[in-house]
Amino acid sequence: MTSTYDDAVALDRADPLAPFRAEFLMGDDPVAYLDGNSLGRPPLRTLERVEQTLRHEWGGRLIRSWEEGWLDLPEQVGDRLAAACLGAAPGQTVIAESTSVNIFKLLHAGCDLRPGRDEIVATDSDFPTDRYLVESVAGSRGMTVRWLRPNIVEGVTESSLREVLSERTALVLLSHVDYRSGAMLDVRMLTALVHEVGALAAWDLCHSAGVVPLALDADAVDLAVGCTYKYLNAGPGAPAFLYVAAQHLGSVRQPITGWWSSADRFAMGPTYEADPSIRAMLSGTAYVPGIVAVDASVSLVAEAGIEAIRTKAVALTDLCVELVDAWLVPHGFEVASPRDAARRGGHVTIQGDRSREVSAAMYAAKVVPDFRNPDMIRLGLSPLTTSYAELWRALDVTRGIVEAL
Ligand SMILES: Cc1ncc(COP(=O)(O)O)c(C=O)c1O
Numbered sequence: 001m002t003s004t005y006d007d008a009v010a011l012d013r014a015d016p017l018a019p020f021r022a023e024f025l026m027g028d029d030p031v032a033y034l035d036g037n038s039l040g041r042p043p044l045r046t047l048e049r050v051e052q053t054l055r056h057e058w059g060g061r062l063i064r065s066w067e068e069g070w071l072d073l074p075e076q077v078g079d080r081l082a083a084a085c086l087g088a089a090p091g092q093t094v095i096a097e098s099t100s101v102n103i104f105k106l107l108h109a110g111c112d113l114r115p116g117r118d119e120i121v122a123t124d125s126d127f128p129t130d131r132y133l134v135e136s137v138a139g140s141r142g143m144t145v146r147w148l149r150p151n152i153v154e155g156v157t158e159s160s161l162r163e164v165l166s167e168r169t170a171l172v173l174l175s176h177v178d179y180r181s182g183a184m185l186d187v188r189m190l191t192a193l194v195h196e197v198g199a200l201a202a203w204d205l206c207h208s209a210g211v212v213p214l215a216l217d218a219d220a221v222d223l224a225v226g227c228t229y230k231y232l233n234a235g236p237g238a239p240a241f242l243y244v245a246a247q248h249l250g251s252v253r254q255p256i257t258g259w260w261s262s263a264d265r266f267a268m269g270p271t272y273e274a275d276p277s278i279r280a281m282l283s284g285t286a287y288v289p290g291i292v293a294v295d296a297s298v299s300l301v302a303e304a305g306i307e308a309i310r311t312k313a314v315a316l317t318d319l320c321v322e323l324v325d326a327w328l329v330p331h332g333f334e335v336a337s338p339r340d341a342a343r344r345g346g347h348v349t350i351q352g353d354r355s356r357e358v359s360a361a362m363y364a365a366k367v368v369p370d371f372r373n374p375d376m377i378r379l380g381l382s383p384l385t386t387s388y389a390e391l392w393r394a395l396d397v398t399r400g401i402v403e404a405l
Helices: 005-013 018-023 044-061 070-084 099-112 127-142 158-164 187-196 288-304 304-326 357-366 388-404
Strands: 093-096 119-123 144-146 170-177 202-206 223-226 240-244 349-350 371-372 376-380
Touching: 005 304, 044 288, 044 371, 070 093, 070 240, 070 288, 093 288, 099 127, 099 170, 099 202, 099 223, 099 240, 119 127, 127 144, 127 170, 144 158, 158 187, 170 187, 223 288, 288 304, 304 349, 304 388, 357 371, 357 376, 357 388, 376 388
Parallel strands: 119 144, 119 170, 170 202, 202 223
Antiparallel strands: 093 240, 223 240, 349 376, 371 376
């Protein structure tokens, strides 16, 4: 039997994370917000912390604030994020720039760590920035790209990765959770395969950070990047994170060798010497309001607990698949995400000929999903802010739309 609205309300009553909704500025506009996997809602404490930083630290202390704490924020907040949801020990993560810029740095850094190898492996269905950067970095270094061409719901498999790996592979870049289908890859297994041929594994964690527990150290990941404005709720364009495993620190180099990555920033010396720590991955002056926004938001994830967040993500996506099957599949839609929750991240994607029209009608009805070309509607479910009742209402509105087509 299909879950009723009362069933959804009962799930909310029993939800240990339900009180976290009060931690966010919810507004009263959308009937349902299902796009937290593109832009998370604003946490109240993040707004307060940014205001405090601007008003009191910038306004009150002015330049003295750098010495009074700002200089160390990239690695301090990186460590907090790593502890809250990356499964990484301190000293390996920084907050800086955007995911795109950090992918550029990691691609060069990874290839430099494997000199003499001339191939990069990447996925032809990955997020555009990943593909474009792989192409441009490979081109500038005279390297070749070996493209994986997975079915996006199945994701990259062991056998498909084995086929392209060789002693020529320098680096493999993979997205942990697919931005369209939500398919989640096995980090440990695929990283071990990459290591079998002596290459390095770099992971894009944009769609998993803050919603899926990660174990970067235990899974022997070499390099990773991810954004903070989706499930980490740090705000539009908030700075990204970048992880380099401890074993590569000291030897890792990246191409944007600005003064913040040098061994002694204030020596202002004649030649560049890279910092031996994770700071080697920085470039220029940190964007302080962005980093404190990440810090405040990460504290919420730490309080809720990433395991509890994952448990709710599984329950939300299961309910979503159940309602889509009951209400939308009979009207020509398909679930374009893995049906097995163990292989799925925090969003569910539906696909159909009339997706564009349906997505526009959902917007008009104040149900906010995400549309992805050519025919996909992503339903992003953020465990700290999405309630079961909100999800039920969203799909009920959508049912009305498809029935009227
Ligand atoms: C999987 C993935 N990688 C990379 C990016 C690019 O991030 P940015 O535009 O912040 O550089 C995104 C953005 O949504 C993404 O979803």
